[in-house]
Amino acid sequence: MKTNNLGYPRIGSNRELKKANELYWAGKISPENLLAAGSTIRKENWQLQAENGIDLIPSNDFSLYDQVLDLTLTLGAIPERYQEFARTNNSLDLYFAMARGAQKDGQDVVAMEMTKWFDTNYHYIVPEFTKNQKFELFSTKIIAEFIEAKNLGIITKPVLIGPVSYLLLGKEKEDGFHRIDLIEKLLPVYFEILNALQKEGAEYIQLDEPFLALNLTDKERNAITHVYNEISKKFSSLKIILANYFDCFGENLETVLALPVHTLHLDLVRCSSQLDDILESGKLDNSVNLSLGVVDGRNIWKNDFKKSLALIEKAVTALGENRILVAPSCSLIHSPCDLDLETNDATLTPEIKQWLAFAKQKIQEVSLLKNLASENISVADATQLEANIVANNNRKTSKLIHNEKVKNRVASIVESDSKRNNTFATRRQKQAEALQLPLFPTTTIGSFPQTAEVRSWRAKFKKGELTQAEYDALLKKETEETIRFQEESGIDVLVHGEFERNDMVEYFGEQLDGFTFTKNGWVQSYGSRCVKPPVIYGDVSRPNPMTVKWAEFAQSLTPKWVKGMLTGPVTILQWSFVRNDQPRSETCTQIALAIRDEVVDLEKAGIKIIQIDEPAIREGLPLRKEEWANYLEWAIKAFRISASDVADDTQIHTHMCYSEFNDIIQNIADMDADVITIECSRSQMELLDAFADFKYPNEIGPGVYDIHSPRVPSNEEMVHLLKKAASVIPADQLWVNPDCGLKTRHWDETKKALIEMVNAAKKMRVAASHLETI
Known part of the structure; x- marks a missing residue:
């Protein structure tokens, strides 16, 4: 049995990425400083996961802005309006111009569209496609980050949005075609990426196809079948992990079970019933493994080990321990970084804190679940299991939770x-x-x-450095100035x-x-x-x-x-x-x-x-x-x-x-x-x-x-x-x-x-x- 993580928060435990990006945009640090900040975050993330027992550690889950935009740049799918800007600016500024727009040296380019990532509060940059769309390997970020981790002694599992989901995430910018028709133009660049990763020593590749949780058309399902058959033919030795999350495979399950992939990842938090659907179908190939997403990647509640272990045991009984991976339900990008940073009991009381787990704690839960599902459980692991049971029971019976007046x-x-x-x-x-x-x-x-000055007032007020009256006076002044500006304009x-x-x-x-x-x-x-x-x-x-x-x-x-x-x-x-x-x-x-x-x-x-x-x-x-x-x-x-x-x-x-x-x-x-x-x-x-x-x-x-x-x-x-x-x-x-x-x-x-x-x-x-x- 292995442990598998789909992605880790990239902002840094203290929002180091936010601060570095905004300093760069303000012209206060160099491109080299920004890239170095990203490298530091990646190193810390990889080492943290390695130290906490994650076997399949993701790379290319880091992004300076957005993972979909990263892939758009990687694939060279750069809209025409940025071509002149690209000729006169570095690739970093091109990247941010696509994300945020830019007015620079007489050039004025608008940003690409932004929308929600499925049913989350994360926003991605929407790819733009034309009928004659061309793709080429423009950025080697995914390969460079795999090599970066390898040089640290960590062989990672590169993560890439699958080709079908990438096309479906985008929009046609002209009539007369469907973006899924571009799959044959897109696949060669994916093959080029996979080939480069294989040459560098990658063993596992995670391809995310979250659209498999949606109602797909026959044409889209056929594209999935075609893509993964082609990948299997060309890269038979690569272990492809096909990741779906946020819901069941639904009517896509029959298509998925016929795919020649190494591992299927299941979101068992959003859809625990799909494990039974797969095991009872009798159609899971004997060579296909299951990655069980039993730890909630989108919420902060401590895992219920008893429930998760029941699911793991069911899968192990049916398939054997060697075909099972234990994982979060999805990327941990949707979780805060580390509960250990919550040291202020006035902000988060110990009673409530005992019910919670952030990203760092979730990978620890994944590792502990793997240990608890094995035949030989250590005393330390057994103690943690008991503590987990106690914490979950305390939450169910806590007087903090229920208010009869509200219910009535x-x-x-x-x-x-x-x-x-x-x-x-x-x-x-x-x-x-x-x-x-x-x-x-x-x-x-x-x-x-909200200027730095306004934010500083709030910080001083919370620290007791401003009285309520002083704080209110400052806010009233700012409010009145804003009212006057609106009147005048x-x-x-x-x-x-x-x-x-x-x-x-x-x-x-x-x-x-x-x-x-x-x-x-x-x-x-x-x-x-x-x-x-x-x-x-x-x-x-x-x-x-x-x-x-x-x-x-x-x-x-x-x-x-x-x-x-x-x-x-x-x-x-x-x-x-x-x-x-x-x-x-x-x-x-x-x-x-x-x-x-x-x-x-x-x-x-x-x-x-x-x-x-x-x-x-x-x-x-x-x-x-x-x-x-x-x-x-x-x-x-x-x-x-x-x-x-x-x-x-x-x-x-x-x-x-x-x-x-x-x-x-x-x-x-x-x-x-x-x-x-x-x-x-x-x-x-x-x-x-x-x-x-x-x-x-x-x-x-x-x-x-x-x-x-x-x-x-x-x-x-x-x-x-x-x-x-x-x-x-x-x-x-x-x-x-x-x-x-x-x-x-x-x-x-x-x-x-x-x-x-x-x-x-x-x-x-x-x-x-x-x-x-x-």
């Missing part, structure tokens, strides 16, 4: 709790009378730049800037019962953006108002409307580490009731526009379509519960980003938000097509510039996007806004971009007033 409130919900008083048509008229907004009203998504619906908030989920979790927090539980969201998800360990309720104080203060500063800013129940659920001892729908409904209380209090305080952000609605959609209806029923209902207890003339907004909506547009409409703002700039308004084809009835703000890029678009560029939007959505339904919050941007670029945005809206109003074609 959920049980007493009736249908009217999830409905507004009147239809949108009636509400819209009343809101128009109450709010008196112009055509193409302008707003932002909520947050404004001509924005119609203002926001207070959210300077008191650390993160859009963490801020609310800190004020809700049933949540706790880590000090160093960071995970990568995209690029250098790291988030520290709250931990939902018990029943959720709101003991006190959470945002009313700052919303009231901001509204008192201006005669213009200021939006109340909230995070929605589904997003709080999705972007937290959620308790796994009750259905997620139950936890989500508890959160919805807490947000509902906040909405009501904001309205009572005179806030007439309230935004309830739900960027994670689409992300939470199950991967398999047969499971969609159940999820959408409770997720949409949770949003409506949170938003429905207000008067008709109170305008409810929601915001969504970096997701495809075509398949669930009816459900988005069923949310019945008065205004929805969405990300559209990176896709050049492509995402708006779903709303247009559906004839979306409510108001909509398609983002007109990409806040994840430092470039400042011109108002002409934004007018072009708005005209595209107005060609498919009636002008009187359109809002003008950035595509996401501005927290991560700098003030200079923010001010310039928002002034351009307001000018774009003014031009659209002039065009409309002259009855010009928009």
Whole structure:
């Protein structure tokens, strides 16, 4: 029996990668310094796994920004708009220009599109394909990192996104072909990579095909069969580990069982039943091994050894010990690095901490499970098994978890709790009378730049170096300056800037019962953006108002409307580490009731526009379509519960980003938000097509510039996007806004971009007033 790890967090235990990237982007360190920081992280990760008993240690799981972008560069699939930039810049700056866009030496290139990695909160850079797409080995990163580890005395298992999944992750940028048709052009470059790795001494290769967890077409399944038959013919001595995760193989199982691969990796956390499906099918070839993903790679709860050992024992009994690998369910990129760094009992109490495991602890669990599944268990291992049983039992019986008042409130919900008083048509008229907004009203998504100075105030306040009064005075000054800037720039619906908030989920979790927090539980969201998800360990309720104080203060500063800013129940659920001892729908409904209380209090305080952000609605959609209806029923209902207890003339907004909506547009409409703002700039308004084809009835703000890029678009560029939007959505339904919050941007670029945005809206109003074609 071996231990197998699919991937390890690449940000560094203290977010060293984030810091190095941002220093490089600011021109404060050299390319060599940045690459050295990456090398240090890789070395530490490889050695940590080796020291903790991992047999198959991954390489090429490290990335400076995104693993899909890495592969795009490796395969030479560089979009045409970067060709001139590539000729005059180094490959590192080309890489970051593709990820973030760039304005440099008179060159102005926009970033590639970014979207969610399956049903996670990780974002990847979407490959772009043309009918005559060419592929070539442009970057040898995967080979170089294998050699780097070998020079340290560690023979790793290179990890590569499989060719079929890579194509399916991308988008066709012209009509007349399906991206899967490119497989014959793509395969030779994969063969070149595999050949180079084999020559360097690689024995195992992990090819990730997570699309095997989705409903594939016959054409896509045939491509899988073709690809792995060809790889087997050319590289018969390589041990190919075919990795699927996040769900079952489903109807793809028969195809998978016929593949000539060395090992199949199974996510037994998301789908424990697939082990029985495989063993009972009688179709698993005697030469194929199973990698059992029994340790949860996406959550932070300590493994239940008794349950995992039962699965391992079943597989060993059927196949023999030599055909079994013990592994996490997926890459540990979705887990924080190390629980040992949580040394502050005030942040994370010992009682709750005993229930948790981060990435380092998860690989220790994998190794321990291997030992416990063997015939000869050491005394030390037996002691750890007993400690695991005790910790899991303590969690089940803890008084911290259950709140009968919360459970009873959920049980007493009736249908009217999830409905507004009147239809949108009636509400819209009343809101128009109450709010008196112009055509193409302008707003932002909520947050404004959180400078180093603002972050330092928060740090000093938490350390006790600032009193509450001193901290509040600083925040009030920053808030007022932001209100004044918005007034002066001509924005119609203002926001207070959210300077008191650390993160859009963490801020609310800190004020809700049933949540706790880590000090160093960071995970990568995209690029250098790291988030520290709250931990939902018990029943959720709101003991006190959470945002009313700052919303009231901001509204008192201006005669213009200021939006109340909230995070929605589904997003709080999705972007937290959620308790796994009750259905997620139950936890989500508890959160919805807490947000509902906040909405009501904001309205009572005179806030007439309230935004309830739900960027994670689409992300939470199950991967398999047969499971969609159940999820959408409770997720949409949770949003409506949170938003429905207000008067008709109170305008409810929601915001969504970096997701495809075509398949669930009816459900988005069923949310019945008065205004929805969405990300559209990176896709050049492509995402708006779903709303247009559906004839979306409510108001909509398609983002007109990409806040994840430092470039400042011109108002002409934004007018072009708005005209595209107005060609498919009636002008009187359109809002003008950035595509996401501005927290991560700098003030200079923010001010310039928002002034351009307001000018774009003014031009659209002039065009409309002259009855010009928009």
